[in-house]
Amino acid sequence: MRKLTGAFMATLMATTVASADPVDDNLILNEETEIVTRTAAPAHLSDALDEVMSGWLFRGTETRAMQADDFDNPGMIFVEQAQEAWETAEGSEGKSCASCHNDMDSMAGVKATYPKWNEAAGEVRTLQMQVNDCRENRMGAEAWKYDKADAINMEAALASVSRGLPVNVAIDGPAQSTWELGKELYYTRTGQLELSCANCHEDNYGMMIRADHLSQGQINGFPVYRLKNTKLNGAHSRFKGCIRDTRAETYSPGSAEFIALELYVASRGNGLSVEGPSIRN
């Protein structure tokens, strides 16, 4: 019986894929920076996928165009706000980010390697954790709340100076056990609907699920400006929304589970360009 349905589904897929497939389009940022939106899957993923694709390829013509020019990208307004924060002294030490790091441009390439193992702390850190470490331990300032405006704006600014560079997170060495945990979470079927990330984003990308065109659920474009809530959204918040939609008890942004999941999902996009802040529905 399974076979019969399989054959039936194959014909169905052959007839519908054309309409829902990712588009054949190239993203050139501000008419100068070429963004890699599809590339060969990294070795650790080659059993599951041949090619990895940015969520950009699954969005409509207008949304894609909006992202190609910084003047049209509403996410860049938040990047400007973070640029101001970068230069503003805060905390007991009277220092700003710029006091130690000079121009934001000095951070080019950093976002592409996060989440990353921090040897001194003995933990895998997301970019937001690293920024908070600088705030708390070097500036004597309060930590920013996970995925909230201050933190997500700064993450977007740090992403913006890495755009066009390939995502390249390390998954071996001391980061490996965290990566394994993230992988396990990715393939676990949670909630009353018993759906895993892979059910939607590995087995069915390109398909419509109700009104939504499923992408591969990559995070190379994060933080993303969503037209739906007109602000920047963090990867952990997106994970939370997707898990909630399986009628499950979610994890919280900044939790150990989401740090691991971020490392794993980021590694699935190794080779794609950093794109954030990108624009999505």
Next chain:
Amino acid sequence: MRISVISVAAMGLMASVAFAEEVLPTAVSFNDDGAVEQSLSGTAGDAANGRKIVGDKKQGNCVACHQVSDLADVPFQGEIGPMLDGAGERWSEAELRGIVANAKIMFEDSMMPSFYKTEGFIRPGNAYTGKAADDTFGPLLSAQQIEDVVAYLVTLKE
């Protein structure tokens, strides 16, 4: 006279309640093919209501994954599962009941959710709140809703 008529009606009602014994989600009996012969509610399904459940986002939301030509009025039908046109020809009523109650018995590892199941979930939530399930947790569809959906699927002939 009056009194006795009422009591006869009341007795009839009691009798129908007694016979219409609901099969609990934990007690459904699937045969080797994953089909369920016995009605889950003991009351015949209402195909018209089943049609609503299949298309309604707040109920079955089957169209999130399936297309149904008969429901052309419902926008945004998904394409994860096979089209349901002709399902009533491909499958018997018992098979359809089994698929809707718990498709994973017939189709191993199916992506289709189990609509009449209450146990064995990982981190079950309280509907779409993201919070943990509480004591209001029940199957996705009630016994009667399953029967209504099955009654509707049986009518889908090509």
